[in-house]
Amino acid sequence: MxxxxxxxxxxxxxxxxxxxxxxxxxxxxxxxxxxxxxxxxxxxxxxxxxxxxxxxxxxxxxxxxxxxxxxxxxxxxxxxxxxxxxxxxxxxxxxxMPDKYVQLTDVISNFRQVSDPLTGRLNSRPVLFSSLYANLTAAINIVSAMRELHRVGKSYQDLNDGGYFIDTDTGDVLVCDCDNIAPEGCNFGISGKPGYMAPEIVRGMAVPDVQTDKYSLAVLLFRMLFRADPLEGSRVLGAGVLTENARRMAYGNNGVFIFDPNDASNRPVAGRQDHVVRLWEFYPQYVKDAFIRSFTLGMGDPSKRLIESEWQQLFIRLRAEILGCICGAETFCVNDLTAAGRCRCPACGREYAVLEYNNNSIKAPIYCGYKIHVCELDPLFGNTETVVGEVVENRLDRGMPGIKNCTPLVWRARLPDGKVYDVVQGKGMPVWSGLHIEIGNTRARVMQPDVRHI
Ligand SMILES: [Zn+2]
Structure with missing residues (x-):
């Protein structure tokens, strides 16, 4: 050409x-x-x-x-x-593409090549999410974009890290390379990127569709969280450069998840993939379970793969369970829950009260800056962006967190002594012991309060 x-x-x-x-x-x-x-x-x-x-x-x-x-x-x-x-x-x-957005490929590899306008020389620039919160917001955006695509009866077909551009400050996502998107049942020749293709495509038994998109999406999310290929462990790395036949075996016929609980033959290589093991230990069990299902049962049986709404609920919960401590450390609530039900920062030891909702299993640490999203109140709600409340510092009582109503809806705050107060838009309530907040049909309860953050 x-x-x-x-x-x-x-x-x-x-x-x-x-x-x-x-x-x-x-x-x-x-x-x-x-x-x-x-x-x-x-x-x-x-x-x-x-x-x-x-x-x-x-x-x-x-x-x-x-x-x-x-x-x-x-x-x-x-x-x-x-x-x-x-x-x-x-x-x-x-x-x-707006300048601020970087390709997910560069985000996953933690750097990008930038050409010097004067010399043309390529220089490496670091590419990092500003926070764990932004990282998980990007995951939520990718999952909900794919959910919307599949809802209109189309599949992406070439789902891989090159197709997404990310604002690493906010986690906003733009989906590009939309030219292979086709109605379910149609394929115009694309088969996908190695490493992202579903096993049945690698074996030559299928062409891309919604089910194979789900496999590729699980690979993409695994790479975003663990910065590794889910099937590239000791067995694959030990084989050196993969021949076509070896690749078909490793990614098509008998791929083994590097953390398969029932098959240890392809574990990460010590000294070379230690970061993957550290990240795997960092994430809560419900996240590990989702990937184990994707890369064990979901390898051979497409109906066992997670659907987008399951990923969406999982990442909404995971993002809500981040503790962003004022010391700068980030963790997940379930990793550092004390016997008393508080969340303790593993770096500095500060303790935080926890917000529990009545209709899901989210345990959200209450730290200044935490935003309550509407989708946390209703896990099946499709809107993943709207913020209904925010944790702010009490102006009259420094260091004491309060929860602010960011909606026109009047909230009801019920104290342990039974007194009920209306909380209107822009107003907040201190995080008192035993506080219940009614937001529409949802109730949230503050666990183990009276914790100062300063
Ligand atoms: Zn801390």
Whole structure:
């Protein structure tokens, strides 16, 4: 394929043209260019048509996706098709990725290559989440974006770390590479990225669909949390460079999860993968159970894979159970729950009261900055972003936390002596002993209060 030239004008279907300004990057199916379309800077993906097995059907599928629109705001969706040129080549226009977002591939490897504008030399720059909270917010965003996609009857098909861009400060996510997304039952030749492909695809028994997306999603989430490949342990690493046949065996026929409780033949290699073991020990058992199920039962039986709403509930709980201590340390409540029911910071020993909800198993440490999301009150609620309450420091009693109502809904706070107070928007209540808060149909109870944070 001959690429597009700087300054070249590309005709856009239904009118106008886009002028090529520069190259943004290239991938397996083509190159992405920076273009000017009617004064707006956009991205143009231009296909290497020789790598597309059925170009006409592939193009029609993208046109259908443009007509349908994105499943939700997180998808960087195709917007306009180009005209087809004399060589049968084409592409599509989409929004430009905002500068602040970095590819998940770089987040997982903890660094990215940045080219020096003067010398062109590549330098490594660290890429880290600002907090565990942001890391888990990104996981929630990825899971709920995939949930919305599957809800409209489509699958992503090429789900891997290259398809997501992350704001590492907030955990916001944008989903790109949306051009292989197709209705369930349709596939236009893509099979996926090694390491992310479901075993049945590696074996040549299936093509990508919603069930294989679920497997790839579990791999992606495992990599986000543990920074490792779930099947790459001593057995795979000991084999050296994998031949095609060895890869098919390791990832298709008889892959073994590195933490399979019933098969220790592929454990992380001591001295080389110690970080994976440390991270595995850090996460609560319910998280480990989800990955064990995904990479044992879920390997051979797609119906045993976790569905997105299960992942969503798990990550909502996990994020709520973070303790962000004022000393800077972060842990999960269940890791450091005292006999008295408080959460103790493992670094400095400060103790925090815990908020329990009546309709789920969340144990949320009450620390300044903790935001109560609507989805924590109702685990089946699809909205993962709306904040209904926040823990703030009491202005009159420094160091004493209070819970502020951030909604127009009037909360009812019930004290242990039975007195009930209305808490209106913008107002809060101190974290008193035995406090019950009624938020709509949900009740939250403060466990082991009277704990100062300073
Ligand atoms: Zn601390």
């Amino acid at each position: 001959v690429g597009l030239s700087i300054g070249q004008d590309i005709g856009i279907q239904y009118g106008g043209s886009a002028r090529v300004l520069g190259v943004l990057g290239s991938g397996g199916q083509g190159t992405v260019y920076r273009v000017d379309f009617h004064g707006k800077i956009m991205a143009l993906k231009w296909y290497d048509i020789g790598k597309i097995s059925s170009p006409e059907e592939f193009r029609r599928n993208i046109e259908n996706n443009i007509d349908d629109g994105p499943p939700d705001r997180r998808f960087v969706w195709p917007q306009f098709m180009t005209e087809v040129n004399q060589d049968g080549e084409f592409g599509y226009l989409m929004e430009l």
